[in-house]
Amino acid sequence: MKKLLLLAIIGLFSVIGCKKNTTDTLLSTYQQRLTNILDVEADTIPPLDIPSYPRTHVLKQPIADITIGLLNAYELRQCGLFQLIAERNSILGKVQDKTRRLHYELLLLKKIEHCLNILNSADPLQLQLENIYHQKQQQLPQAIWNMIFTGQEWRQQFTLGHQLLSSQQFSGYIENLAAFEYLDTLTTTMLSSQNTKHSLTTNNIDQLLHHQQQIYNTQYIGQLFYSIARITTIMNTITTQLITHDQTVMCGKNINQQQAQYLRNVFYKYYINDIQPYISKLHSQYQQLRPHLNNIYAMLVQQQITPPTAMAVYARYYFQGELLYQFQQATHDHVRYWQRLFKRCQFKVGHQ
Numbered sequence: 001m002k003k004l005l006l007l008a009i010i011g012l013f014s015v016i017g018c019k020k021n022t023t024d025t026l027l028s029t030y031q032q033r034l035t036n037i038l039d040v041e042a043d044t045i046p047p048l049d050i051p052s053y054p055r056t057h058v059l060k061q062p063i064a065d066i067t068i069g070l071l072n073a074y075e076l077r078q079c080g081l082f083q084l085i086a087e088r089n090s091i092l093g094k095v096q097d098k099t100r101r102l103h104y105e106l107l108l109l110k111k112i113e114h115c116l117n118i119l120n121s122a123d124p125l126q127l128q129l130e131n132i133y134h135q136k137q138q139q140l141p142q143a144i145w146n147m148i149f150t151g152q153e154w155r156q157q158f159t160l161g162h163q164l165l166s167s168q169q170f171s172g173y174i175e176n177l178a179a180f181e182y183l184d185t186l187t188t189t190m191l192s193s194q195n196t197k198h199s200l201t202t203n204n205i206d207q208l209l210h211h212q213q214q215i216y217n218t219q220y221i222g223q224l225f226y227s228i229a230r231i232t233t234i235m236n237t238i239t240t241q242l243i244t245h246d247q248t249v250m251c252g253k254n255i256n257q258q259q260a261q262y263l264r265n266v267f268y269k270y271y272i273n274d275i276q277p278y279i280s281k282l283h284s285q286y287q288q289l290r291p292h293l294n295n296i297y298a299m300l301v302q303q304q305i306t307p308p309t310a311m312a313v314y315a316r317y318y319f320q321g322e323l324l325y326q327f328q329q330a331t332h333d334h335v336r337y338w339q340r341l342f343k344r345c346q347f348k349v350g351h352q
Contacts, residue, residue, distance in 0.1 A: 141303035161223035172220025
């Protein structure tokens with residue numbers, strides 16, 4: 001009995017593990033129907049050759065520790081700085097993740113600003129705090145970089161997926177868009193106001209932890225990147241095969257155009273009804289996210305951060321437009337083929 005139960009469980013997991021991705025099925029069916037009509041074997045979709053996300057140790061930027069002596073910190077109770085530093089030096093504070101560490105650094109700058117405003121100018125702590133404030137500002141680009149590109153919740157967004165996003169569900173898009181809109185604003189605000197008063201409120205800084213929590217269980221961006229790259233490869237493969245065998249599709253007066261009509265029907269049934277809306281959704285969501293990703297990356301690189309070669313390649317492909325160009329070109333080429341075929345066969349545009 002136990003053996004039968006074990007076999008049943010193994011069988012269940014096998015079925016679950018082998019469950020076909022619905023988008024993959026749709027694209028495969030589209031390709032197979034076209035090649036069946038052309039009476040040829042479907043070309044194999046080549047494996048992806050795209051930049052992967054670099055390892056954490058390659059990306060991490062070094063940041064020197066800056067400490068405030070405990071006795072001096074104790075004297076700063078009146079402006080609220082002592083409690084913040086004490087929390088950071090606690091056992092829990094010393095094992096903060098990178099998001100909470102950046103949260104601390106931003107609050108520290110805010111508290112130091114406040115202390116500098118209320119301390120007597122003759123207080124010897126004034127000069128020490130000014131020096132620390134300046135040093136912390138200088139380290140801010142590295143702290144933001146480390147959080148976004150090496151912090152667990154954030155780097156998992158950039159790690160490429162291994163299957164197409166479902167045409168029915170784009171889980172994580174809203175959360176990631178909100179999170180990276182916030183990070184874009186935060187980065188711009190903090191790095192464009194060096195040596196001036198920062199305008200971020202405590203509540204605004206606390207939003208960092210909210211967005212960390214919201215994206216915690218998602219891996220959306222890497223799946224989006226993978227899906228766009230995969231769709232590009234699939235559409236290029238199908239288009240190339242259509243062009244290769246185009247001369248076998250007969251069109252013209254007094255010619256049986258049944259084969260061309262079958263091809264047209266498949267195009268409308270699969271591409272127009274399902275694949276094109278899916279492609280448009282990928283494109284729209286990518287276009288919403290990409291400016292924020294590119295702005296964050298570009299601003300940090302401008303702050304004397306030299307990204308490793310692997311990250312520069314990754315950013316150029318996914319943030320700066322190479323992936324988008326290839327994707328748009330693939331979809332354009334595919335539609336152009338059908339436009340040429342319809343013109344040659346004198347088909348009216350639209351469902352027949």
